[in-house]
Amino acid sequence: xxxxxxxxxxEEARRNQIMTCAIEIISSRGYxxxxxxxxxxxxxxxxxxxxxxxxxxxxxxxxxVSDLYESGSTFMTPYLAAQTTALGWIxxxxxxxxxxxxxxxxxxxxxxxxxxxxxDEEGKPRHFRNIDTDATINVLVKxxxxxxxxxxxxxxTDFSARVLxxxxxxxxxxxxxxxxxxxxxxxxxxxxxxxxIFQMAARKV
Amino acid sequence: xxxxxxxxxxEEARRNQIMTCAIEIISSRGYxxxxxxxxxxxxxxxxxxxxxxxxxxxxxxxxxVSDLYESGSTFMTPYLAAQTTALGWIxxxxxxxxxxxxxxxxxxxxxxxxxxxxxDEEGKPRHFRNIDTDATINVLVKxxxxxxxxxxxxxxTDFSARVLxxxxxxxxxxxxxxxxxxxxxxxxxxxxxxxxIFQMAARKV
DNA sequence: TCAATTTTAGTACGATCGGTCAAAAAAATC
DNA sequence: GATTTTTTTGACCGATCGTACTAAAATTGA
Numbered sequence: 126x127x128x129x130x131x132x133x134x135x136e137e138a139r140r141n142q143i144m145t146c147a148i149e150i151i152s153s154r155g156y157x158x159x160x161x162x163x164x165x166x167x168x169x170x171x172x173x174x175x176x177x178x179x180x181x182x183x184x185x186x187x188x189x190v191s192d193l194y195e196s197g198s199t200f201m202t203p204y205l206a207a208q209t210t211a212l213g214w215i216x217x218x219x220x221x222x223x224x225x226x227x228x229x230x231x232x233x234x235x236x237x238x239x240x241x242x243x244x245d246e247e248g249k250p251r252h253f254r255n256i257d258t259d260a261t262i263n264v265l266v267k268x269x270x271x272x273x274x275x276x277x278x279x280x281x282t283d284f285s286a287r288v289l290x291x292x293x294x295x296x297x298x299x300x301x302x303x304x305x306x307x308x309x310x311x312x313x314x315x316x317x318x319x320x321x322i323f324q325m326a327a328r329k330v
Numbered sequence: 331x332x333x334x335x336x337x338x339x340x341e342e343a344r345r346n347q348i349m350t351c352a353i354e355i356i357s358s359r360g361y362x363x364x365x366x367x368x369x370x371x372x373x374x375x376x377x378x379x380x381x382x383x384x385x386x387x388x389x390x391x392x393x394x395v396s397d398l399y400e401s402g403s404t405f406m407t408p409y410l411a412a413q414t415t416a417l418g419w420i421x422x423x424x425x426x427x428x429x430x431x432x433x434x435x436x437x438x439x440x441x442x443x444x445x446x447x448x449x450d451e452e453g454k455p456r457h458f459r460n461i462d463t464d465a466t467i468n469v470l471v472k473x474x475x476x477x478x479x480x481x482x483x484x485x486x487t488d489f490s491a492r493v494l495x496x497x498x499x500x501x502x503x504x505x506x507x508x509x510x511x512x513x514x515x516x517x518x519x520x521x522x523x524x525x526x527i528f529q530m531a532a533r534k535v
Numbered sequence: 536t537c538a539a540t541t542t543t544a545g546t547a548c549g550a551t552c553g554g555t556c557a558a559a560a561a562a563a564t565c
Numbered sequence: 566g567a568t569t570t571t572t573t574t575g576a577c578c579g580a581t582c583g584t585a586c587t588a589a590a591a592t593t594g595a
Binding site: 135136139170171172173174177178 | 544545
Binding site for chain 1: 358360362363446447449452453455494497500508511516523524530531533
């Protein structure tokens with residue numbers, strides 16, 4: 126399932142160019158502005174080229190999302206794997222998530238736009254390969270409970286852990302929206318503050 | 331600026347019907363599905379009727395947003411005005427915000443959809459009368475600082491207060507997105523949990 | 536160098552968008 | 566009951582959407 130065809134050098138370059146232009150438009154002007162015509166104009170090519178290199182617009186969008194997932198996974202996994210406590214894991218999860226947003230600013234903004242906008246033809250939220258919010262929440266819930274057993278966190282019911290987990294995710298997602306609006310935001314400091322906030326919110330009394 | 335014309339009974343009823351149908355569609359199927367054709371179909375009328383009662387689609391959307399703002403303001407203000415401490419104010423702000431979402435579920439979901447989707451023709455986020463996120467954040471920041479002076483909250487820099495304020499807003503906005511997905515959510519309990527989370531996050535060590 | 540292949544530009548298509556409008560229908564007024 | 570006013574319908578407009586397709590251009594390979 127790794128390489129379905131091996132793309133030529135030119136093909137790969139074109140695909141990257143198109144995706145980069147799409148990310149630029151989506152992150153700066155919003156999902157609705159990212160028509161094939163606008164993306165082609167931004168790239169200085171005919172929109173037929175996009176159809177040639179991507180099977181559909183959905184395919185292009187899908188690639189943008191899963192590309193970011195790949196980058197994010199590669200970036201985050203080693204840090205998370207190195208953690209030995211739930212406390213360290215959650216702090217790292219928050220901090221590295223924010224720092225990843227710093228290094229992939231436009232891409233993160235674009236994917237956030239995509240996820241909040243993309244729906245199927247019936248209006249139901251579209252599902253993206255690899256992106257599973259519920260699973261993320263579940264991992265955080267598990268870690269919160271583990272932190273209680275390890276003596277670092279207060280007692281949680283399943284519900285209270287779930288609310289805290291959702292709040293952590295909301296803080297990170299919300300930061301993405303803020304990023305789209307304000308360009309001058311000290312993300313290192315922001316990461317530190319978020320870690321402090323949720324460490325205090327979860328800690329043993 | 332209160333009453334610009336005095337609407338007839340029928341006119342008022344039609345406007346409410348159209349707005350209700352628009353809210354229904356936006357909250358259940360998303361902003362993109364809420365074309366004039368779909369709204370008219372949902373209402374069982376011709377789409378010309380919408381144009382007759384609203385000067386434009388933007389006008390309709392604007393009404394939906396400012397209607398909710400009116401309701402929210404009426405609901406929230408007395409509770410907030412009754413608070414004598416910053417701690418009480420912020421706890422009340424969180425709790426009543428969530429409870430308001432409980433009683434105006436679809437409307438809140440719809441307006442959240444609208445605010446995150448509506449852009450002007452250039453792609454810049456559209457500004458809504460009465461809705462000013464920055465101002466909300468600023469009030470929260472002010473209250474956090476006041477809570478420090480009153481001895482209930484820890485020390486905040488301007489930045490750290492702003493991050494916490496933004497996190498509170500994100501938690502509430504994020505809840506709206508959750509509401510759109512899951513129908514069975516105990517909002518009273520959710521409100522209590524959020525109050526606990528942010529009380530712990532802000533409190534004096 | 537010349538044929539085969541890949542890539543591109545450009546046009547056209549059907550669908551849908553928000554909005555307009557004339558004429559029909561309904562309601563209000565006298 | 567006749568006339569005026571309000572409301573509704575349904576067809577239509579120009580614009581834009583994603584996509585399909587053809588023919589030209591560029592590249593590749595022998």
